[in-house]
Amino acid sequence: MEKINQVKVYMNGIVYTVNRKLGEWWKQPEQAFATDGNIIVFVGSNDGVKRFVTENAEVIDLRGAVVLPGIHDVHVHPLEARSPVEGTVALPADTDPERMVSIIRKQSSKQIGTTWIMGHGYSLYNMLQHIKKGKRPPKAILDEALGDIPGIMMEETSHSVWVNSKALELAGITKDTPNIPGGIIMKDPKTREPNGILLENAGNSIVDFALRPTAEIEQLDYEGLVSSLGYLSENGITSICDARVYWQRNHHRAWLRAESEGKLTVRAVLGLWAYPHLDDDYQIPELQKMFSHNPDRRLRLSQIKLYSDGLLESTTAAVLGQYKKRYNFETLEDNTGMNYFTQERLECYLRKLQHLDNGGGFDFHIHTIGDRAVRESLNAIEKAKPDQNPERPSRHRLTHVEMVSPDDIRRFRDLDVTADFQVSGDFTLPKHRADNEDLISKVKARETVPVRSVWETGARVTLSSDWDVSQLNPFRGIMHAAQRGHQAVSVHTAVEMYTINAAYVMRQEDRVGSLEVGKEADFIVIDQDIFNIPVADIVKTKVLLTAVEGRSSYRSKRF
Numbered sequence: 140m141e142k143i144n145q146v147k148v149y150m151n152g153i154v155y156t157v158n159r160k161l162g163e164w165w166k167q168p169e170q171a172f173a174t175d176g177n178i179i180v181f182v183g184s185n186d187g188v189k190r191f192v193t194e195n196a197e198v199i200d201l202r203g204a205v206v207l208p209g210i211h212d213v214h215v216h217p218l219e220a221r222s223p224v225e226g227t228v229a230l231p232a233d234t235d236p237e238r239m240v241s242i243i244r245k246q247s248s249k250q251i252g253t254t255w256i257m258g259h260g261y262s263l264y265n266m267l268q269h270i271k272k273g274k275r276p277p278k279a280i281l282d283e284a285l286g287d288i289p290g291i292m293m294e295e296t297s298h299s300v301w302v303n304s305k306a307l308e309l310a311g312i313t314k315d316t317p318n319i320p321g322g323i324i325m326k327d328p329k330t331r332e333p334n335g336i337l338l339e340n341a342g343n344s345i346v347d348f349a350l351r352p353t354a355e356i357e358q359l360d361y362e363g364l365v366s367s368l369g370y371l372s373e374n375g376i377t378s379i380c381d382a383r384v385y386w387q388r389n390h391h392r393a394w395l396r397a398e399s400e401g402k403l404t405v406r407a408v409l410g411l412w413a414y415p416h417l418d419d420d421y422q423i424p425e426l427q428k429m430f431s432h433n434p435d436r437r438l439r440l441s442q443i444k445l446y447s448d449g450l451l452e453s454t455t456a457a458v459l460g461q462y463k464k465r466y467n468f469e470t471l472e473d474n475t476g477m478n479y480f481t482q483e484r485l486e487c488y489l490r491k492l493q494h495l496d497n498g499g500g501f502d503f504h505i506h507t508i509g510d511r512a513v514r515e516s517l518n519a520i521e522k523a524k525p526d527q528n529p530e531r532p533s534r535h536r537l538t539h540v541e542m543v544s545p546d547d548i549r550r551f552r553d554l555d556v557t558a559d560f561q562v563s564g565d566f567t568l569p570k571h572r573a574d575n576e577d578l579i580s581k582v583k584a585r586e587t588v589p590v591r592s593v594w595e596t597g598a599r600v601t602l603s604s605d606w607d608v609s610q611l612n613p614f615r616g617i618m619h620a621a622q623r624g625h626q627a628v629s630v631h632t633a634v635e636m637y638t639i640n641a642a643y644v645m646r647q648e649d650r651v652g653s654l655e656v657g658k659e660a661d662f663i664v665i666d667q668d669i670f671n672i673p674v675a676d677i678v679k680t681k682v683l684l685t686a687v688e689g690r691s692s693y694r695s696k697r698f
């Protein structure tokens with residue numbers, strides 16, 4: 140056990156404070172800092188820190204290593220990423236679905252916690268190509284692999300699922316079942332039979348059905364979460380927002396248990412999932428009851444996660460123009476994508492949840508990919524703004540933000556809405572912009588993920604990973620942020636987005652996010668100076684030490 144309330148002196152380092160009050164902080168690193176328990180008591184020179192070197196102090200020689208504030212990842216899925224119930228079968232995205240039978244068969248024996256076989260990783264794009272070629276329906280492939288055992292394979296981005304006939308039967312989904320809000324049951328155009336692909340919320344609903352909480356599932360979810368927490372610390376992450384907490388499956392209880400058992404090694408704000416298909420009269424009061432925001436606690440249940448729309452590649456993202464391509468989704472009548480939440484319903488949720496009677500209020504974390512979704516969400520926030528608590532203004536944000544109409548770029552700043560981008564995945568790099576050209580116009584495809592355009596208006600921008608949809612490594616995100624052609628930002632700007640800006644989103648910028656006297660000691664030590672090396676090398680950065688409230692949550696053998 141580390142002793143607390145002990146002075147620690149860190150010296151001979153390169154200490155980047157991310158303290159914007161100092162101006163160009165990336166050009167003037169300090170050498171040393173000191174902590175007393177969980178509080179930073181000094182930041183400055185090796186000479187200056189010497190007055191803290193007393194008999195009771197521990198002195199740590201950084202030997203030229205680099206110090207940064209703890210990294211925040213404000214869009215991440217730790218429980219889902221590692222809970223063994225969520226998916227035993229790992230499918231290769233780049234493989235023809237027909238060739239997955241033996242993989243599924245082989246791996247399905249490992250399933251624990253449920254009588255269903257759960258898997259993940261297939262590519263919706265490949266699946267849609269398979270369907271387009273008129274081959275057997277996807278459910279027949281899974282039937283061959285699993286027979287009468289119900290199975291659900293989740294797509295790599297978690298926006299659709301692939302199920303077999305038994306799963307459809309148990310969930311009561313037939314050719315007569317209508318679509319639910321935000322969800323599409325793909326059907327054969329002639330026979331009207333479900334083909335085994337359930338898009339967006341139709342997929343979420345069947346997973347909820349299969350994984351209704353039991354003591355065993357809750358235990359496995361908890362173990363998965365604890366495993367993820369270790370991985371977050373290894374990556375230098377000290378604060379996170381869980382971007383989708385399925386409270387009907389008791390996922391929030393796994394977090395509460397981690398906190399009460401002293402296993403919570405990050406500061407965490409949970410984004411409680413607003414289910415599109417639940418009745419508002421039931422859901423809104425349930426969400427209101429769960430709100431908690433005690434700044435002295437590591438865990439807070441103070442954000443609402445909801446989806447405005449779907450994904451570009453499946454033409455479910457809500458766009459302003461028409462898609463150039465049309466898949467066989469009959470509900471997408473005018474071919475402009477779909478909504479999980481309409482603008483009107485989002486506005487209603489904002490009004491009822493952003494300012495609660497007890498003085499608290501949820502900040503919203505809204506999934507928006509298409510330019511129509513971005514516009515509608517900004518509209519809803521604008522309309523509901525008079526109902527915000529003037530004493531405690533809302534800190535809403537849009538996440539993904541892949542397409543933004545030029546008319547809406549300035550509105551992030553004007554409405555004080557944070558734009559949260561994910562650039563750690565290769566698919567967001569400029570070389571992949573052309574991938575969307577068969578769906579949306581060339582001009583729009585060129586302007587996807589407009590990190591710089593939004594940031595240049597003076598709006599607050601954050602970067603996050605969306606792990607495990609993309610890789611967690613924040614240094615990969617920082618590198619990619621600086622490699623985006625005309626939408627690139629500098630490395631120091633990317634670091635601010637991962638630290639002090641993200642701390643604001645979590646309502647903790649007065650405590651962490653920069654290294655300043657009086658703030659809490661959440662910091663990391665890394666093995667190279669990311670501001671003074673070629674950008675392409677930033678991804679190789681290794682974390683040597685991660686500390687939260689002055690105590691280490693990860694220490695490399697090299698340190």
Ligand SMILES: [Zn+2]
Nearest residue numbers: 214382605608
């Ligand atoms: Zn996500």
